[in-house]
Amino acid sequence: MLNYKQLHYFWAVAKAGSIVRASERLHLTPQTLSGQIRLLEEALGVALFLRVGRRLELTEAGRLALSYADEIFQIGNELEETLRSRPESHTIPLRVGVDDAVPKTIAYKLLTPAMTLAEPVRIVCREDKLVRLLVELAIQRLDLVLADRPMPAGTNVKGYSHKLGDCGITFFAEPRLAARFTRPWPQILDAAPLLIPGKEAAIRTALMRWFDVRQLRPHIVGEFDDSALMQAFGQAGIGIFIAPSVIADEVQREHGVTIIGRTDEVTEQFYAISMERRLTHPAVIAINDTAHRELFANLQQAR
Structure with missing residues (x-):
């Protein structure tokens, strides 16, 4: 089964553009993020990022995964808002x-x-x-x-x-x-x-x-x-x-x-x-x- 915490870490890094920036936003160490993304890649059997110099670039599989992750987390936010709201409102x-x-x-x-x-x-x-x-x-x-x-x-x-x-x-x-x-x-x-x-x-x-x-x-x-x-x-x-x-x-x-x-x-x-x-x-x-x-x-x- 897909590990959604690892998917969230991948999504955060892809949005931030680097592991360092994402780690600052998530209050995690870069090593922790790198390790979790590596586990996600192993579980999926594909590489999600390519290192180009000091930059990370999404692979084709990474871009596809990001589009799904965007939708998954948007739906999650909508679910949370719906459940938090009172039925009468x-x-x-x-x-x-x-x-x-x-x-x-x-x-x-x-x-x-x-x-x-x-x-x-x-x-x-x-x-x-x-x-x-x-x-x-x-x-x-x-x-x-x-x-x-x-x-x-x-x-x-x-x-x-x-x-x-x-x-x-x-x-x-x-x-x-x-x-x-x-x-x-x-x-x-x-x-x-x-x-x-x-x-x-x-x-x-x-x-x-x-x-x-x-x-x-x-x-x-x-x-x-x-x-x-x-x-x-x-x-x-x-x-x-x-x-x-x-x-x-x-x-x-x-x-x-x-x-x-x-x-x-x-x-x-x-x-x-x-x-x-x-x-x-x-x-x-x-x-x-x-x-x-x-x-x-x-x-x-x-x-």
Whole structure:
């Protein structure tokens, strides 16, 4: 039978990157850790680490073992939390991955309906690149991924993309910066300092194509994978920035910026990606229904 204490020692060393660091965290001697990992390797009949100079690197078997260990200890933590909680205070867990490209305000608006169910929900949010979140979804560490695009073609993950809605984009500028522009919209953007989403954002290509069609040549002064960081630079007056029109009022109010123009010729789309073709998780159903019925519905009617 697998010795889970030895597996935990292996997992700790793999996460720490060295036996010395892991021994400090576990309050054990390096010799003890080395001995326990050696016993685990003997029991499994494979080498889990290779020594490269002073560094330890995982073997192919070690990487496989680490993926299982991650899941085992996560499930163990969830089991402990479930058993410690009182039956009358049982909550529905909702593990959500949020793609870096999705604005935080949009993510908040999409997830809020899950927190208003009759049965309480405990939400756990992870933010990362879409490709890494899809891996987490595939091994069931996540129930849902929020993204600005459907699941990419050719992905080795079996999942389903549920479109939540779409909207145009709005351009903002810090008031003193906005006051410098006197040309009509959208010519105001020509040669103007502009902050744009990073290359991994789905809207990036459509935005650049729109500039070409309109024969606009803004001066790009910054590219950002994180929309919140882009908005912070925009608030400081570094350049004009964009956000989905569905949250234009919140962006204007929270950052004290001025709306200088809008377009529906460039749209942002938002998706819920799950392992289910037909949604069954009550919190995910609430997210999907509210997005269609309220969040994006008003914008569709206004077009």
